[in-house]
Amino acid sequence: MTIKPDASSTGNASTPLSRDALPVEPAGAGGRNDRWPDTNARHFDAQSHFDVRSHLGTQYGDRSETVALVIPAKNEAANISWVLDQVPTRVNEIILVDGNSTDATLVTAQYCRPDIRIVTQTGSGKGDALRSGFEATAADIIVMIDADCSMSPQEIPHFLHFLANGYDFVKGSRFIAGGGSRDITRLRRLGNRTLVSLVNALYDVQLTDLCYGFCAFHRRYLPFLDLTSSGFEVETQLILSALTRGLRVAEVPSMEMPRRHGRSNLRTFPDGTRVLRAILRGHRRGISGHAVQALRALVHGTARVKSQPGPSVRSA
Numbered sequence: 078m079t080i081k082p083d084a085s086s087t088g089n090a091s092t093p094l095s096r097d098a099l100p101v102e103p104a105g106a107g108g109r110n111d112r113w114p115d116t117n118a119r120h121f122d123a124q125s126h127f128d129v130r131s132h133l134g135t136q137y138g139d140r141s142e143t144v145a146l147v148i149p150a151k152n153e154a155a156n157i158s159w160v161l162d163q164v165p166t167r168v169n170e171i172i173l174v175d176g177n178s179t180d181a182t183l184v185t186a187q188y189c190r191p192d193i194r195i196v197t198q199t200g201s202g203k204g205d206a207l208r209s210g211f212e213a214t215a216a217d218i219i220v221m222i223d224a225d226c227s228m229s230p231q232e233i234p235h236f237l238h239f240l241a242n243g244y245d246f247v248k249g250s251r252f253i254a255g256g257g258s259r260d261i262t263r264l265r266r267l268g269n270r271t272l273v274s275l276v277n278a279l280y281d282v283q284l285t286d287l288c289y290g291f292c293a294f295h296r297r298y299l300p301f302l303d304l305t306s307s308g309f310e311v312e313t314q315l316i317l318s319a320l321t322r323g324l325r326v327a328e329v330p331s332m333e334m335p336r337r338h339g340r341s342n343l344r345t346f347p348d349g350t351r352v353l354r355a356i357l358r359g360h361r362r363g364i365s366g367h368a369v370q371a372l373r374a375l376v377h378g379t380a381r382v383k384s385q386p387g388p389s390v391r392s393a
């Protein structure tokens with residue numbers, strides 16, 4: 078399932094989106110152009126771009142923008158109340174995407190938050206669930222978080238802060254200062270590190286984390302992210318689409334805790350392979366991009382080599 082642009086979106090999803098084609102807030106209206114005059118600068122002067130007044134005014138996000146929290150959940154009855162109890166008041170809408178749970182996930186969620194919206198996914202897998210949740214909301218900002226207590230909703234204001242201060246897509250990272258993981262195994266850490274290194278080399282970026290599903294972005298970019306993944310590789314596809322579409326991506330520190338109850342749905346090797354394939358599928362720039370796509374064309378007989386605008390990444 079590919080998400081198509083809605084009437085309120087700008088740009089044309091059938092053509093590659095350049096940085097200039099993205100929606101731009103008017104200068105002088107407190108929009109991001111006021112704070113980011115040099116769109117290509119990798120380094121910036123914090124003093125000149127974040128004056129004290131604008132910083133204080135937006136430190137918990139731009140309050141005029143509505144926020145939807147999308148939570149994929151499959152048999153998380155024992156975990157979901159902990160997550161819902163911590164959702165900050167800044168979140169306007171909570172959408173739980175149910176993966177045909179056979180336990181009391183739905184009734185527990187509805188008991189904790191009578192205002193919660195339940196969406197039943199049409200297909201299967203976390204990626205399919207997230208895409209269903211994204212399609213179900215009209216909020217300005219979408220935040221995605223897991224339902225297994227591994228991520229704290231109390232961190233959401235940090236993500237909103239960066240969205241309100243010039244970034245288009247904000248992803249949590251367990252591997253920058255202030256972040257961490259009490260959950261990840263040695264094998265998964267090694268796999269994640271290998272995949273991050275591959276992304277950094279192929280896409281010419283400096284990410285510190287990849288397989289982590291705590292992200293937030295402006296919904297207006299959703300049609301251009303061309304999400305098709307059904308499984309756990311959806312996070313990789315989301316991040317790589319944001320980068321290749323030229324969005325400004327920020328990483329913020331996040332602490333991952335072990336899931337409180339139940340068993341993981343992730344299978345390290347099959348799902349790691351799906352992530353690897355998503356990385357190779359999205360790499361289309363330069364000589365290595367042509368080589369990768371030519372190789373894919375040989376294997377699948379389908380790939381097309383197409384240039385994409387360059388990425389822009391900064392870490393918080």
Ligand SMILES: Nc1nc2c(ncn2[C@@H]2O[C@H](COP(=O)(O)OP(=O)(O)OP(=O)(O)O)[C@@H](O)[C@H]2O)c(=O)[nH]1
Binds near residue numbers: 309
């Ligand atoms: N709706 C829906 N949710 C799912 C599906 N598969 C996983 N999830 C949810 O996606 C979130 C992440 O899944 P986990 O099983 O915790 O996998 P993970 O966090 O990548 O791996 P761990 O680090 O081992 O926990 C949880 O909230 C799950 O309930 C699915 O098929 N449908």
Ligand SMILES: [Mg+2]
Binds near residue numbers: 223
């Ligand atoms: Mg988990």
